[in-house]
Amino acid sequence: MAIKVHGSVFSPAVLRVFACLNEKDLESEYVEINMRAGEHKKESFLALNPFGQVPGFEDGDLKLFESRAINQYIAQAYAAKGNQQLTFVQDAKRMGPVYVWMEVEAQKFDPPSSKLVFELAIKPLLGMNTDDAAVAEHEGKLGEVLDVYEARLGQSKYLAGDCFTLADLNHLPAINYLMGTTARKVFDARPHVSAWCADILARPAWAKVLALQKQHPT
Numbered sequence: 227m228a229i230k231v232h233g234s235v236f237s238p239a240v241l242r243v244f245a246c247l248n249e250k251d252l253e254s255e256y257v258e259i260n261m262r263a264g265e266h267k268k269e270s271f272l273a274l275n276p277f278g279q280v281p282g283f284e285d286g287d288l289k290l291f292e293s294r295a296i297n298q299y300i301a302q303a304y305a306a307k308g309n310q311q312l313t314f315v316q317d318a319k320r321m322g323p324v325y326v327w328m329e330v331e332a333q334k335f336d337p338p339s340s341k342l343v344f345e346l347a348i349k350p351l352l353g354m355n356t357d358d359a360a361v362a363e364h365e366g367k368l369g370e371v372l373d374v375y376e377a378r379l380g381q382s383k384y385l386a387g388d389c390f391t392l393a394d395l396n397h398l399p400a401i402n403y404l405m406g407t408t409a410r411k412v413f414d415a416r417p418h419v420s421a422w423c424a425d426i427l428a429r430p431a432w433a434k435v436l437a438l439q440k441q442h443p444t
């Protein structure tokens with residue numbers, strides 16, 4: 227049975243799941259949820275995600291939500307497909323840094339970057355005014371996080387070592403959005419971070435995500 231991703235292609239969390247599906251060369255069906263019309267708060271969607279947030283994910287009779295957990299599921303369930311560097315292996319020492327940097331993305335990078343995506347990318351799309359004070363505050367916070375990334379990426383090409391892993395992939399939607407905004411300067415000011423961003427954004431799997439987004443411009 228086909229994999230289905232329910233959501234909006236403007237949602238960073240939805241794009242994160244498509245990035246993983248594309249890395250794994252998996253076919254999937256995009257089921258558009260009209261968030262402006264509040265479809266994500268309706269009974270039918272709440273059966274997929276009781277918190278009323280996109281994405282909702284189906285693989286046959288399995289229903290999941292939370293984009294990062296969905297990506298871990300995809301990486302394990304389809305271990306033999308596509309990019310096998312994303313598979314979690316039994317070697318705990320090898321996996322340790324992956325676990326660390328996945329948490330860093332979710333706990334440290336995501337809070338300021340999500341705020342900036344909302345202020346600088348989503349609000350303009352919705353015709354709302356950007357809060358400049360909030361932007362300045364969260365650019366400062368993101369800069370502090372990226373100072374740590376700069377040191378790390380001076381030691382290894384990717385966050386968890388020499389290979390691209392889910393720890394890197396989970397950053398893609400926010401970085402992609404912020405590269406098109408004034409917050410780009412926070413990344414550009416840090417050479418190792420800037421080179422890493424350019425590298426991960428150039429992945430063919432991410433280009434496929436952007437192509438899907440273009441096909442659904444509303």
Ligand SMILES: N[C@@H](CCC(=O)N[C@@H](CS)C(=O)NCC(=O)O)C(=O)O
Nearest residue numbers: 237238239278279280281292293294
């Ligand atoms: N931690 C969740 C976050 C999901 C999330 O925040 N989705 C947003 C769009 S990116 C949403 O549905 N917002 C509408 C709402 O919260 O009502 C995940 O990674 O899946």
